[in-house]
Structures are given as structure tokens and as C-alpha cells.
Amino acid sequence: MINTSDERLMQQISSGDHQAFATLVDRHLDPLHGFVQRMLGNPADADDIVQDTFLRVWNKASLWRPKQAKVSTWLHSIAHNLCIDFHRRYKGETVDITEVELIDPHQPADFRQQEEVAVQVQAALQQLPESQRSAIILCHYQGMSNREAAEALDISVSALESLMARGRRKLKKILQAQSAELLGEF
Template sequence: MSEPDDETLLAAYAAGDMAAAAPLARRHLPRVLAVAQRMLGDAAEAEDVSQEALMRLWRIAPDWEAGRAKVSTWLYRVTANLCTDRLRARRHTEPLNAANDPAAPEPGVSERMQDAQRRTALEDALARLPERQRLAVILRHMEELPNPEIAVAMGVSVEAVESLTARGKATLGRILAGRKEALGYVDE
């Protein structure tokens, strides 16, 4: 038997069924956490943002208007806003730190080193993009969301998402162009 949809679970939570929160968190927390991690480049900070996004969902549950927005889209938007707030605060207090690389799988040492260099290069390049371009690229190409859902999450038109994504990819290409060989990418 499949779990109820997001709106049913949220309505149940709002009506006092605390157990309805767990399936919603299991369903959405991994992707919300991934978006926050990519936006912020810091695992601990991404966890804080993800928890805050879910807390905000629980707080608005009684006022949720079914059919107005998807829970996932709402969570992406809240997560993006929380990340943007933190990034702005960082600019005023400290420089961006190098991203923490997630644990590597079991390949050999040289493969792990090259993968780590590639991840670091991509995260460094992403960090250099303007926030809206970064978010559009992450949601489209890393989270693989469709443009209409990204548009709702970002509060922009689908055309704006397409433009932000295209400009972000072009800028990433320019940033990484001189590092192709060093990162092990060879034209065949």
C-alpha cells in the first residue's frame, strides 16, 4: 500500500496527527538537504537550513491551501530563501569557506582524488555564480527538476529559469574551461 500524498499528510499533521510528519520528512528531507548543501557548501549549515525549512512547513500546516502549491516546490523555495539569507550574512562577516566533500565511494585512490578535485572545482565554480543562476543550475541539472517547478520555487517565469540556467551553464563553462586537462577531461 502506498503512502498518502503530501497534501493529505500535511492536512493530517495540521489536524493533530504527529505521525504524518515522518513520511513527509522522509520524502523531502534528502533533496532539500542536497539543495542546501550545494548552495551553501557546508554540511552542518545545510542541515540547519533543512531543519528550519521543515519547521516552517509544520508551522504553516494549519493554513496550507491544498492545490495552491506543491509541498516540494514550497520547500525548495523556502530552502533557497534561507540559503540566500545565510550567504548574504556570510558576505558581511567572513569569506566563503571551501566546500566539504562528501565521503567518497570505494574506487581507487587516484579515482577518489580526481573525483574530489572535480567536485571541488564544480562547487568552487558554482559558488562564483550569482545566487539565482546557481540555484537554477542546481535545481535543473543536479536535482533534475522540470523548469516549471523551478519557476514556481524561485518565483520567476519559466523563461527566466531558462535564461538563468543558460547563463549559469555558460559561466560555469568559462570558469572551468582552463581546467579541463587538469581535471582529467580529455577530448576524444
């Protein structure tokens, strides 16, 4: 089943094929989890959202329309909507930006610096409005084309491009402010 197309897997899942479902999960779990974790900033919450996403796929596989969206786009759309629901439900509660392990002092300095930058970027992403964060994560981190990301977010390509431009500008400002704060501490 490894060489089976996503479209064929969805047909089989619609018929209750557990093996096809397992193959689809194996194929899409890591990229989907990466997307959700970047959206939420917390690995434990991401696990729950990804699990709910795949449960919806299992329960609603017959609703997927091959002519409307690729399977990966549909999966990201479901996950995106669940992330929005999660943010609405827990708005105002403190959410861990990341569950970062302590940086190992024996790691090369370049690697430690890359880890620190990744943590800063993740924290900055969490400060963006949800729509801008989604657009940037789908295109930059998930490697979706603008068209695919626009479909996942149910917006036009021009609206996606606008979100990306505004999000990048805001990220730049946030990261510049963080850099200025760090330099001010020395």
C-alpha cells in the same frame, strides 16, 4: 503512512499529526539537504537551513495551497528563501566551499578523479550569482522540471531558462579557467 500522498500528509500536519510530519521529513530530507548543501557549500550550515525549513513547514502547514504548488516545490521554495537570508546575513564572511574528506590514495584513479571534478564543480557553483546557482541546482541536481523550478524561485519559466543559460555559460568559463590554471602548473 509511507504510501500516503504529500498532499494528504500536509493536511494531517496542519492538524498536528507528528507521524505525518515524520513521514514527510523522511521522504524529502535527502533531496532538500542536497539542494541546500549545494547552495551554501557547507554541510553544517545546510543542516541548520534544512531544520529551519521543516520547522516552518510544521508551523505554517496550513498556509500551503495544493492548487498553487506541489509540496516538494513549496519545500524547495522555503529552503531557497532561507538560503538567500543566510547569504545576506553572512555576506563577506568566509564560507567553506566544502568539507571534503582527504582523498584516499587506495581508491581507484577514476573515483578520485570524479571526486576532484565534483569539488571543482561545487567551487565553481559557489562563484555563480545566487539566482543562477539556484536555477542550475534545482533543475540539474534536484531533477525539477523548468516549471517546478520556476515556481520554487517565484519566476517565469522563460526567466528560469535565461538564468540557466547564463549560469551554464559562466560555469563553463570558470571551469575552463580552472583547467587552464591546472595545466599551467605542469
